[in-house]
Each structure stands twice: as C-alpha cells, then as structure tokens.
Amino acid sequence: MKYVFFQGCTTPQKENAYELSMRKVAAKLGIELVTLEEQNCCGFFVEPVDHLSATIMAARDLALFDASGLNAVTPCPACYGQLTRVRNELLADKKLFDEVNSALKTVDRKFVGTSEIKHFMTVLIDEVGMEKIKASVVKPLSNLKVAPFYGCHILKPSYEVNTDNPEDPQLLDSLIALTGAKLVDYGEKKLCCGQSVGGVDEELSLNLSKTKLKSIKKAGADVMVTVCPACHMQFDLVAGAKLRDLAIPVLHYTQLLGLAQGLSPSELGLGENRVSTDAILEMIGMV
Amino acid sequence: MKEEKDSSKQAPAMVDVFLCDCGHELSRVIDFGQLEEHVSNIKSVKSVRKCSFLCSDLGLNELKAVAKNGAQRLVIAACSPKLYEPLFRQSLKAVDFDPFMLEMANIREQCAWPNADDSLGATEKAKRLVEAAVAKAQMIESVGEQGFDIEKAVLVIGAGVAGLQAAIDAGDFGHKVTLIEKEPVIGGNALKLGLAFPTDDGAFCISPSKLVPSIRKCFYRVGLLQHPNIKVRTLSEVEEVNGSCGNFNVKIMSNPRGVDQRLCTNCGKCAEVCPVEIANAFNYGLNKRKAIYLPHPNAVPPVYVIDWKSCTKCGKCAETCPAHAVDLYEKSTQTKENFGAIVIATGFQEYDPSGIKQYKYSVDKDVITQLELSRILDPFGPTGGQLVKPSDGKPPKRITMVQCVGSRDTSTNAYCSKICCMVALKHSILIKETYGRDVEVYFCYMDIRTPGKGYEEYFSRARALGVTFIRGKPSEIYRDPSKNCLIVDVEDTILNMPLELETDLAVLSVAMRPTKGIENLTKALGVEVDCDGFVKEVYPKLRQTETNVKGIYVCGGAQAPKDIPESVTQAEAVAFHVISDLSKKTYQKSLDIAFVKEEACDGCKICVDACPFDAIEIVEVEKTADHKSSSVARINAIRCDRCGTCSGRCPTGAIQLRRYTDDQAMNQISALLSPNNGILSPKIVAFCCDECGYATVDLVGMGKIKYPANILPVRTPCLNWISLYHIFKTFEHGADGVLLVGCKIGKCQHLNVEANAEKTVKFAKDIMDEIGLNGDRLEMISVCAAEPTRFTRAAESLVSVTKKIGPVPKNGILREDLSKQVMKEGS
Amino acid sequence: MVQKAGLLIEEPIRTAKLNAEFKFEIAKVPGGETINHCFQCGKCTASCPIRRFDKRYNPRVIIRATLLGMKDVVLSSPIIWMCATCYSCSERCPQGVRFTDIMRVIRNMAVAEGKVNPFYKKTAEAIIQFGRTFDSPDFINEMRCDLGLPPVTSLDRQEIAKIIGELKVNRSKESLNK
Secondary structure, eight states: EEEEEOOOOOHHOOOHHHHHHHHHHHHHHHHHHHTTTTOOOOOOTTTTOHHHHHHHHHHHHHHHHHHTSSEEESSSSSHHHHHHHHHHHHHOHHHHHHHHHHHHHHHTTOOOOOOOOOHHIIIIIIIHHHHHHHHHSSSSOTEEEEEEEESSSTOOOTTTSSSOOOOOOOOHHHHHHHTOOOOOOTTTTOOOOOOGTTTHHHHHHHHHHHHHHHHHHHHHHHHEESSSSSHIIIIIHHHHHTTTTOOOOOHHHHHHHHHHHTTTTTTTTGOOOOOOOOHHHHTOOOO | OOOOOOEEEEEEEEEEEEEOOOTGGGGGGHHHHHHHHHHHTTTEEEEEEEEOOOSSSSHHHHHHHHHHHTEEEEEEEEOOOOOOOHHHHHEEEEEEOOOTTTTEEEEEEITTTTTOOOOHHHHHHHHHHHHHHHHHHHOOOOOEEEEEOOOOOEEEEEOOOHHHHHHHHHHTTTTTEEEEOSSSSSOOOOOSSSSEEEEEEEEEEEOOOOTTOOOEETSEEEETHHOEEEEEEOSEEEEEEETTTEEEEEEEEOOOSBBOTTTTOOOOOOHOOOOEEEEEEGTSSSSSSEEEEEEEOSSSSOEEEEEEOOOOOHHHHHHHOTTOBBBOOOOEEEEEEESSSEEEEEEEEOOOOOOGHHHGTSSSEEEEEEEHHHHOTTTTTTTTOOOOOTTSSSSOEEEEEEEEESSOOOTTSOOOOOSHHHHHHHHHHHHHHGGGGGSEEEEEEOOOOOOOOTTTTHHHHHHHHTTTTEOOOOSEEEEEEEEEEEEEEEEEETTTEEEEESSEEEEEEEEEOOOOOOHHHHHHHHBBBBBTTBBBOOOOOTTTTSSTTTTTOOOGGGGGGGHHHHHHHHHHHHHHHHHHHSSEEEEESOSSSEEEEEEGGGOOHHHHHHOTTTOOOEEEOOOOOOOOOOOOEEHHHHHHTOOOOOHHSOOOOOOOOEOHHHHHHHHHHHHHHHHOOOOOOSSSEEEEETTTTHHHHHHHTTTOOOTTTEEEEEESSSSGGGGGHHHHHHHTTTTTEEEEEETTTOOTTTOOOOOHHHHHHHHHHHHHHTTTTTTEEEEEEOOOOOOOOHHHHHHHHHHHHHHHOOOOOTTSSHHHHHHHHHHHHOO | OOOEETEEESSSSSGGGSSSTHHHHHHSTTTTTGGOOOOOOHHOOOOHHHHHHOOOOOOOHHHHHHTTTTTHHHHHHHGGGGGOOOOOOHOTTTOOOOOEEEEEEEEHHHTTTOOOOHHHHHHHHHHHHOOOOOOOOHHHHHHHHHHHHOOOOOOOHHHHHHHHHHHHHHHHHHHOOO
C-alpha cells in the first residue's frame, strides 16, 4: 500500500503531531507514504471568494498525483472533500476538463483523473481493514473513555464523499473500539466544531465548541478523538486557550491508535498537544 | 379465419373510386373535373364516380350497389376517415363486402380546408392523395377475425376494500369470481384503521351487493362467504401465470390454515392453551398473541389460524378444540385454474422509515407511524383504545404528527402520498375529541392537502379543537433523558423561529408504497410497473385501471396512493371492464395485427423486448431450407395492440403489420410522390400516428387554419412503426422533406415511453448529414389536437427549410455505395 | 426597513423593484443549479448549527430572499459569510437543494461586486499569493525538524499565479467571443 501524502496547509502549520503520528502508524501497518514535492493549497478557503482559482489550484494537485501514478491520502477532511469534489466535477464536465488542462499545459502539467483521493481514515477501513488493525494493537487502552468526533467534511455531503452514514456514523467508533478503549456516546456527537466560522465571528465558533464540550463532559468522557486537523485545532488550541474549564484532552485518532500499538507518547507528538494529556497517559500507565 | 390473399401471385385488384365533394363544399377549392379525369387515367382504377353526400342514404345506397356489383377494392375520397369510415364499413358489411377492402383519402380536413387559398395546390394534392389511396387499396389483404373463448371467471388478487368491491360487483353480475388474499383474513389495511374519513365510521366497510342483500357495510356479515359466485381463498398467492385475455391459466398456491373453516366455532380455547406467545405483528408488536390466533374480531373468515413459523406442534390446541377443527398436518394446496380476466388489487404498505436515521424510528419506541397509532386508538387494538406510549404504557401529554416522512423527498420517494394529511388530521381530531386539553397535539407540515369532498372540514375541525399547526419539516427527533421525553427540532417557517418541540409521542406520516411482493406478482403477470414500483396504467388521464396486458386490470393502492372512496370507485370501474370483457360469448379479434414471415425471422428477440404489450414470444419450429432459424417470433393475437413497434424495430423485416406492411406503405408513398410536375415543390410527406398525430392534422383543417399544400399526410399506426427503411425509401421515392407527427412522448396509449421514434429520427438525421442529404429535411413533433399551431408552425418551417436547401437530387440517391451500406447497417 | 433574520429589507416589498433574473443567474453557475427546487420547508434551517447559535443566520430566509429577487439585500448582507460549510442542510434537504454550493455561488457573486468579508478576502489573497496558507516555511520547518519530520515541500508559487491567470484569460476570451 503506497500513497502520495498530501499534507494540506493546516497540518504542517498547526498540527504537526497529526502528521507525525500518522507516519508512525502508517509504518506499523505497512502503508508507505511518499512525500510529494510542489504541493499547493487544495483551494478550500479560496472557494468562497473565487471558485475558478480554487478549482485550478486543486486541479494542479490532482495533476501531481496523476503524474506520481499513485493514489493520494490526506489527513485533512476539508482537503479530501475539496479534491474529491473537483476531481468529480472535472471528470463530469468535458468543457471544464479541457479548459483546466489547457491552463495546466502552460506549466507542463496534466490532469487525467487516474489517482483517487483518500482520507487516512478511509485507507484504514478500506485498504488496511479492521482485522489487521486489531492485530497491531498490543496495549489495549481499556481504561480510557473516549468521545469520538467525526467533524463535518469526512461525512458530508454524502453525494460527494460517501464514507459513512452522516446521520448515524459508526466507522470511527469501530476504529476506536479496536484500540480497546470504551466509547462514550454524547448528545452533540454530530454538531460541527465551528472552526470555519472562527475568522468571521469568534464568539459564535466558541459557542459551538462550548456546547459540544459540555455535552462530552456530561457523558463522562476522559478524552476526545478527532480525524480532522481543524477540529483538533479548535478543541486543543482554541478551546484549550479560551474555554479552559471545559477543555479536555484531544487526541488525533492516529495518536490513540499509536498508543495502543505500543508507540511512546513522544513518538506520537503528544508533547505538542496544548491541553495536557498527562492525566490520560497516567490512566493507561504511560507517563 | 379467411386465408391471406397473396396479391403478388394473382392479377392486381381493380379499384372503384368515389369522389365526394361534400355538398359542393370541396369543389369550391378542388377542381373536381381535373381530379376525376386524373383518377380515371390511373391504370388500376376501374371506375370513378362523383357524388355529393356519400354519407347520405342515397349515397350509401350507391356505394352498396357498386360493392355488390363485383367490386374488388374501394377508394372513397371525402372527409376524414375518422368521421365516416365506420359508417361506410358498416354499409359494406351489410352487403357482404369485406369492410376492410376500403381505403379512404382525406381530401377535406387534410386538403380542401387547410389549403382553401391555394386551389392549384389543393387540386394537385387531392390527386396525390387519391393515387396513394388507390395504390394502398390494391395491396390490402383480407384478414378476417379469430374468435377466442372467454372463460367466464375472474381472478381478483387482494381482498382489501378495492378487491372486495371488484369481486362483489363482478360476482353480482353473474361471473364466477375467485378472490385470493395472502393474509388469513380479508380486509387489508382497512382492518387496521379503525375509523375512516370522510364519514368517521368504520373502515372495515363495503358497499351493498346487488345480489346478496346481507353483504353491506361491516365485513363480518358472512354474506361474502355465501355469495353464490364468489369463492374466497385466504392464505393464497399467485405462483405462475400463462395465457392471455379470456384465458389466463393461473397457478394458485394456498398455504394451510391448520384449522378447518367448516368446523371452527371461534370459541378461542385453542389460543388459551397454546404455550407459544409472540409479538403480534398485526399490532406492530404492541401486544402479544399466540401461535394459533384470530387476527381481529371482525375477521372474515371468522376462523383461527396457525402461525407455522412459531408453532411448536405441541398439539395442545388440537387436543383442546371441542370441534376437532385443528389439523396440524394440513398441507398447502396448489390449483391451476383458468380465468377470463385478472384484477390486481394488492393495495399498499407503509414506507419503512428506519432508513431516515435522524427520526429514530425503530430506535426509540415512542416514535411510531400513523398505522401504529391507528392500532393504539382502535378499541379492538392492543391497548383497548387507550392512548398510551409504547415505551412505558403511560398516557402521553403531548403528541406530534410529522408529515411527509419519506414523501416529497428526492432521496426516498419524490411523490406526494395523498392521504397522509387526512389520516393525521383524522387522528388529531379523534385524540382531541377524546382527551380534550389533557393531550396537546402538534402537527408539523409542509403543506396541508385536503382535496376531496368533505375533506377541508377536517382541517377546520382540527384547528377549532386547538391542534397546533407548525409549518416546518423537522430536522431531527431525539430523546432527552433529563426530561424523559422526545425533542423535535423544527423551524417555524411562518414565525421564522426555531422550535424545540417537547413531545411524548412522535407519529410519522410515512409514504405509501406498493405492497410487499408486488415485484414478483407483476413479473409473473407480465405487467409493467412505473418508476416508483406501482402498477403502471396505460394512460394516466383516462385509463387508470388498464395495464399493458389486455385482460389484466388494476385498482386501489396498487396503482397509486389513494383513499378509500377513490379505491372503491376505481374498483367499480374495473368491474365494468371485467363484466364487459366476459359478457361476450367469444372474444372476436380482427386479425389486422402483426404477423411473422417465419422463414425470414432469425430469432433475435428484438421484437420480444420492444413489444409494450408482452404480445410476442419465441417458439421453436421445424427448420426447413427456407428458414433462417428454428427459433422464430410468434404473435399473441389477443395481446397485440397493432402499434407496429415490432415492425419498426425488426432488422430483417420478418415481422410486419397487416395493412401497414413495408411493401404496402412504400407502394403508397411511391404513388403519393409521383409524378414530379413541379406543382407541389418541395414535397413533404407527413407521417401521422393514428391517434394524436392524425387527429391534430384533422383538427387544424376543421379549424380552417392554413398551412402549405406541400404537406402530404400519411396515416401510420404509431410512430414506433416507422423505421430507417421507411424514412430513406420515402426520400428515394421523391420526398424533399419528411415530418413525423405523433402523440406526446410518454403519453402515447401504445406505451411509447422509450421514444423509439425519437431515436430513429436522431439516427436518421445523423446518417443524412453524413451522406450529404442534410438532416434538416427530417423533423419530428409531439402534438395533441389541442395544440394546432405546433403542427402548422412545424409544417411551415419544414417547407421553408426544404425550399432553402433545394430539392433532393433527381434519382434520389446521392452516393450509391454509401447509401447501400447505410441501409444494410441501419436496418 | 425591517430586519428579517440578518437581512435588511425595505417594506413593503415592491416586486417591480426586485431582480427576477437573480435566481436564474445563480442557477446558471455550476453549483447553483438546484436553487429553484426549494419549497421552503425549513429543514435546512432547523439543521443548521450556525443558525442554532446566531438567529441572524437563516438558510431558508436567504433562499427565500434570493428566489424573490432581492439581489442587493442578499449580496450586501454580512450573514452570507457565516456559513461554516458543514453541509448538514444539503445532506437533509428533501428536494436536493445544495445549499452549501449555492452559498458559495452567492459569495462569489458578492465578491465580484466588491462585497467581501475582510477575513475571507485576506485568507484567499494570501493563499493565492503564497500557494498555501503560510508564506515562509522556515519557522514551521524548525518545529518539524525537532519532531523528526521532513521539511514542508517546496513550491513554485509563480506556477500557481500563471495557471490561475491562464484560466481567467481563456474564460474572458470565450465570453467575448460569445
């Protein structure tokens, strides 16, 4: 299993522990991640201002993937959604396909559409499989009570990213269960984290996060697990700073799985987490 | 059955022609002197007679005299055949002249009237039309009729209100009816409803029988089982169907009841001693029943039944039964019976909303459907009519109706299910009238639809009783454990504010779907279903009860969502069809239908798949040296609807339509288009389908709306009949343009939903562009007679386009090599 | 003038002053095709997490104003920049109205008229200029080196500018030809 690794912007800028833990877990499961040079932003935050520019930016990345001959995997669901959507749009609209390729031609690039886009979670489920992941767990985290948080872009819109049922998602729950941890269901499981609206109205985005954290606290979870760097940033960095009394430790799923696979906290970049993970590391005997 | 006269081996028939000028009306435009002279010079014309009112008694007598006097073929040039062709045929039959040896030329509605300002053109056109009619008449063959026996027996599948009505009506008339029902009791969904709108009385109710006085209203009046002409078979289903209208051979499987209908006294002792207790599916699991049970007090037949899946065969019931009615080893029976007609009345089921996860159906016990609420409110139901929550049996203080669940939703069922507003209103009113202020009722809707007679009152009554109506579609239903109730998130779109509705019971008004098992049944019957799975009607505007298979009818919820009044009325309509079908001694079918030249057929099956009426099958014949294949197509005479679709699709020309064979048609076209004297130039042949196409052109003429005389109309059975061969041969014979005029796509009564003609035209246009003939010469329009200008505009446009392009080259063939190749490939 | 959710609307609404073309303009842009299917059931609004915490933002009202033709009101409103693109609305709409994509089309139209939220403007401009959300990767690479990660990938930002320019030039040539 070999993939082109598409970093996105958020992960290298703010969530390097996600990339670190992902690389470590990938190595354990036999997934080869190839760093592709010349990656640019997928265009997700350009869309609201200029769809055309965003499309060609995404197309350039898609052209890079096609040239590599490999499928691409990304840690960020927004990139996953954006790249998937643009790829689908280009393959369905011949006129747009020709337009974009004629622009790409001027820099010697070509979009074909052979490479598929995957999110790391979908690779784990579809390519690696539950059995193999379970087999890699050497240290079941049975003392941990985990609140899963999918975020929005890995699940919706289901007509573009068909990973799981957005109304009753179960896949991340299953992945967490494989580590031996206990799942905690909470009322606001499907609520958006509010990250995307933070730049426009910080108080609004904090209200969303606050409501979510209250619900998780009520349900009695020790730790939150995310699959999106932006969601992680919202609950670790932002809530960690602005909602101190509500914030709980937030782990990337790859960090949780890595711990269960016997990797050390420092190997998984737990030191980077702003909300201290000491309490949960103690619970699993890994101080 | 008369033998087909092989016209090619005998001397060609001679034609006697009548030219009627409709009381000098037509001779004001058409020069009848010229016309008469021209027609008399046609080689195959024996005589030409001018007359004024051929349709009068005098005229008809003259017609009959000629027919009696050794005439072989007749041509009448007059008004539209749609007016008097039947009258003329009747008159001919009266003097023993084959009524189908007559061809009419329409020189009034399709010539003199629309071309009243162009005497020269109209006269030339009349000459063309009469010549074409003569050419066609020469080649018409005699076909005769075939009589088919009709079994005077009707099979009604499904004993809900629709099936019961159809069965009783047919049975009252005197036909033998077999009414089968897959459940152990009759009544269908009506048995579960309790009260029904708009009368607010029992749903398990039927209209009076005209024959058996005791059959009226409540089901339990055993009169149904004593009807002399109706045999009720419960626990029965259709397994296999063969044959056609008048003679369907049906295999019916009856599952064992385990209790003898003749002996059971309905005492209930068996159920008392039965050790097996399971969830009662009739009441949606809200209570339990035994493995031997009676579904409902109003059960007909009033006999207990054994649920074999749960029965442990312990034998206690058999021991206890005082009437010795229990037979634990009863076998299922299979019968094969013949029926003249079949009625599909299988009804509907509620859509299962478990897939709509945000509403938590099948996750939370207090989220139920309207039918489940019916069971709760029914005094004969699991709670004795007490309104309680399924979760804890306590009375709810607040109930919320959620409308359009799974309906009007592009991701589930796009259609509106018609009855849910009324059902929910009915329940709301019932609850408010019983419990008053003790129960608050909320009603979340998108639109309130109360279209029937006496229906709007339900909406008014509900408001008067204080039901709270909220215009908004809920996004989510979830339980709040701290408040021990459900929360419904919905936007009050009228107040423009979000509502967090606390409710104890959420009732989902789910979509109406065809009943389970409809796919297997329709497949066995060969009946088409529509895109939503309901049985497909032939013509939605006027013929909702007929299916694509002659002799099989549909009524009630099986055809589309509808309420009791409509279901019953439709059932009466079906009964009329059935009675009418079965009242004849034999079914006489005129054999001017499709036929197969078996030697030319190579068994490719294209016709079998294309036939909308399931009228063609492949049979094995003895292969002689002349035969291409031993598997050949054969036409089922009863089912054939004479559309010509098979002929239009056939690649070898083996399958043809009587009176519209390729040879006849091309002979007609050739005569229509010759000679090239330049008077009507360009020449446009307009193929008009015999339904809306021809009628539209007629009505344009009757409205005296003008269009160019260059348009030469030709009557065709259905545009599906037209193939590439016809189109290209028409150009070869001298047409400069071809116009296809047919019914609206998808609304054709020959079920032309695949738009075969459209595909043929598109393909032809592409080829014409390739070979330099220019595809713009060919056009197709979909019209109805209420849109005359669509035709006239298309006619004018095509004339001006062909004028601009110029005439087709003299010999009609542009590139001999290419056109030969194309003809071979395209056919 | 009245406040309807976050939209400032002149009362009474004079339909003669409304822009009947507005909804068709949106429907013509890829992503906006489904706008006319809305039948105002309100399920989107009931599902919206932003709306839940800020009553000014109301998806149904935005569509309603758009379908009525209130082009200026909608494009000038600050609330069109509040959508978090969570897609809950698009997911649940019974008529398949892709509200999130329509929001993007409306936003693009507002930008074309010079009306854009400063945060979005700043972010997009930076991304187009740098090819990603950050300019110099030096500080980031220091962090990454400490963690044992390879430095962030190289990037020729001129290429980005070039292809965006090419695409736009070709598009405008085409619309001139039409």
